[in-house]
Amino acid sequence: MSTTLTDATQTDGTLADGTQTVQLVNGLSCSVPTDSPLAKLLKSQRTWVGPDAKARLKILREAKSIAIVGASPNPARSSYFVGTYLQQSSGYRVYFVNPNADTILGQKAYPNLASLPEVPDIVDVFRRGTDIPAVIDDVLAIGSPVIWVQLGIWNQEAAEYGESKGLTVVMDRCIKIEHARFHGGLHLLGFDTGQITARKTIR
Secondary structure (H helix, E strand, O other): OOOOOOOEEEEEEEOOOOEEEEEEOOOOEEEEEOOOHHHHHHHHOOOOOOOOHHHHHHHHHHOOEEEEEOOOOOOOOHHHHHHHHHHHHOOOEEEEEOOOOOEEOOEEEEOOHHHOOOOOOEEEEOOOHHHHHHHHHHHHHHOOOEEEEOOOOOOHHHHHHHHHOOOEEEOOOOHHHHHHHHOOOEOOOOOEOOOOOOOOOOO
16 A cells, blocks of 8 residues: 555554554555654654643743743844843743853843743743753753743654653744734734734733
């Protein structure tokens, strides 16, 4: 039986003979070698989901402090833009973590999470996907409950690892877009609504 990546939806684990059963969208299944290209592609597919919109809103409402790991003093970097937004459009205490910077956006930059003056409620991460497992270990070490990995960054194994250690994991989502969308500043798809409101922002 031949299959394509789009036909296969999941695998059922490795069998004793070194194969794994692939479930197909048409309800059928077939066995493929665990070291085959198809098996490797299936393993890399995104099956982890993470908190839904309601849960993400709850995370943002309950948080009082956010640390940005990988924050940059360069105005052209997305972390700088997000940091500016959080400083100006939220009530969060914002901390910047970058061992190569002294100050970012007029605030002291910290070399690592362990040096922060408090345990942040959310650790927002601007690092490569391969760096996420190490960041998760740092987050666990200081006791932060939430790691929020920015838009465009994905490491499914790290997400599953973090959750297995009790962390709440948000991945491949921009905290600025999410906060603005929940607070009426963005359309559901992330576009600026142009709305101006005197309503107090939701924490």
